Amino acid sequence: MRVQGPTGLDAVGSVAVRTFAAHQSPQAIRPRAKTAHQSMDGHHVNAMAGDRSGDNRGHFADYDDLPEGHFYDPDAEYEPDPEYAATLAPDAARQRRERVGPTGRPLPYFPIPGPLTDHGPAKIIAMCNQKGGVGKTTSTINLGAALAEYGRRVLLVDFDPQGALSVGLGVNPMELDLTVYNLLMERGMAADEVLLKTAVPNMDLLPSNIDLSAAEVQLVSEVARESTLQRALKPLMADYDYIVIDCQPSLGLLTVNALTAAHKVIVPLECEFFALRGVALLTETIEKVQERLNPELELDGILATMYDSRTVHSREVLARVVEAFDDHVYHTVIGRTVRFPETTVAGEPITTYASNSVGAAAYRQLAREVLARCHAE
Ligand SMILES: Nc1ncnc2c1ncn2[C@@H]1O[C@H](COP(=O)(O)OP(=O)(O)OP(=O)(O)O)[C@@H](O)[C@H]1O
Ligand SMILES: [Mg+2]
Numbered sequence: 296m297r298v299q300g301p302t303g304l305d306a307v308g309s310v311a312v313r314t315f316a317a318h319q320s321p322q323a324i325r326p327r328a329k330t331a332h333q334s335m336d337g338h339h340v341n342a343m344a345g346d347r348s349g350d351n352r353g354h355f356a357d358y359d360d361l362p363e364g365h366f367y368d369p370d371a372e373y374e375p376d377p378e379y380a381a382t383l384a385p386d387a388a389r390q391r392r393e394r395v396g397p398t399g400r401p402l403p404y405f406p407i408p409g410p411l412t413d414h415g416p417a418k419i420i421a422m423c424n425q426k427g428g429v430g431k432t433t434s435t436i437n438l439g440a441a442l443a444e445y446g447r448r449v450l451l452v453d454f455d456p457q458g459a460l461s462v463g464l465g466v467n468p469m470e471l472d473l474t475v476y477n478l479l480m481e482r483g484m485a486a487d488e489v490l491l492k493t494a495v496p497n498m499d500l501l502p503s504n505i506d507l508s509a510a511e512v513q514l515v516s517e518v519a520r521e522s523t524l525q526r527a528l529k530p531l532m533a534d535y536d537y538i539v540i541d542c543q544p545s546l547g548l549l550t551v552n553a554l555t556a557a558h559k560v561i562v563p564l565e566c567e568f569f570a571l572r573g574v575a576l577l578t579e580t581i582e583k584v585q586e587r588l589n590p591e592l593e594l595d596g597i598l599a600t601m602y603d604s605r606t607v608h609s610r611e612v613l614a615r616v617v618e619a620f621d622d623h624v625y626h627t628v629i630g631r632t633v634r635f636p637e638t639t640v641a642g643e644p645i646t647t648y649a650s651n652s653v654g655a656a657a658y659r660q661l662a663r664e665v666l667a668r669c670h671a672e
Pocket of ligand 2: 431432433455459460541542
């Protein structure tokens with residue numbers, strides 16, 4: 296077993312022994328080698344993957360635009376932002392020695408998933424928390440992009456009228472003629488007409504904009520109003536391995552639709568004082584949906600986000616979360632870094648914007664942890 300840092304990645308350890316200029320520009324944080332090399336599992340690691348000079352950035356492109364064998368090795372040496380690495384590993388040496396992750400539990404090794412020969416049926420994951428600004432959209436984009444890097448076919452569903460997921464993938468919601476709203480409300484509307492391919496190979500998007508807010512009202516009078524999204528996604532299930540739904544910050548009818556369509560829920564929790572407030576209401580809602588609408592639904596995990604281990608506060612909150620939810624808390628913890636807001640402006644996932652940053656590595660580890668949980672079933 297490999298000795299890992301608190302994110303489960305050697306990356307943090309490598310920061311501890313090397314020195315970098317703290318003022319490195321985003322462009323400077325790139326893979327060093329420009330030649331492809333072989334990773335542990337035999338995949339080619341394309342070190343050019345993080346090169347942002349390509350002209351497909353922020354645009355929607357065909358899959359063919361990106362080179363084949365576009366795999367990353369999450370255990371490769373990274374040159375991450377040292378300041379960010381410090382937020383996750385104030386005592387990297389101890390954590391590596393004792394193999395303890397930031398949740399205070401022994402850190403398992405999440406293997407690199409093997410390639411798939413065929414795809415589907417999709418597992419549907421709802422990214423849900425009625426509290427705003429906890430990292431739902433950020434986690435949807437980056438978990439999706441990391442799963443896609445591992446060769447999984449991924450569909451992201453923007454189920455928030457704010458359209459933040461669409462914006463985060465470089466789409467202007469105001470310019471869209473067809474959105475997930477049309478798919479929900481218009482009988483006979485084919486998903487293909489609404490689907491957009493993203494610049495990330497293997498990852499598609501069902502975009503949304505403010506039109507979706509009307510659905511919440513219009514659905515009230517529909518028959519089986521809670522399962523409208525489930526019906527709309529059904530024809531797409533065979534084409535994807537994972538469908539991730541970015542919910543809006545409410546427990547209204549749209550979120551209930553997402554929970555009814557989903558097999559699993561991921562609850563991002565920001566590591567700050569009021570994090571646990573409202574979680575009881577959320578778990579109650581999940582249980583109600585389980586009982587009445589979707590017996591298959593289960594809580595896959597609680598994802599701690601915006602963690603900064605340099606603050607006692609962040610560590611205390613995380614400890615409380617682990618106390619309350621125990622094994623439901625993912626070993627992977629997402630640290631706080633300005634890199635994430637930057638990616639929203641850039642309109643792309645962190646896995647391509649700053650491919651070898653610790654933030655990207657953390658979401659890759661989350662993808663491996665999610666896959667490991669799915670395979671353990
Ligand atoms: N790990 C992180 N570190 C720092 N900033 C982050 C992190 N994750 C997300 N952010 C930033 O926090 C803000 C809120 O994140 P995000 O939009 O993902 O949350 P959300 O739960 O989807 O919000 P909403 O409830 O409004 O939909 C964004 O500006 C995002 O860039
Ligand atoms: Mg959001």
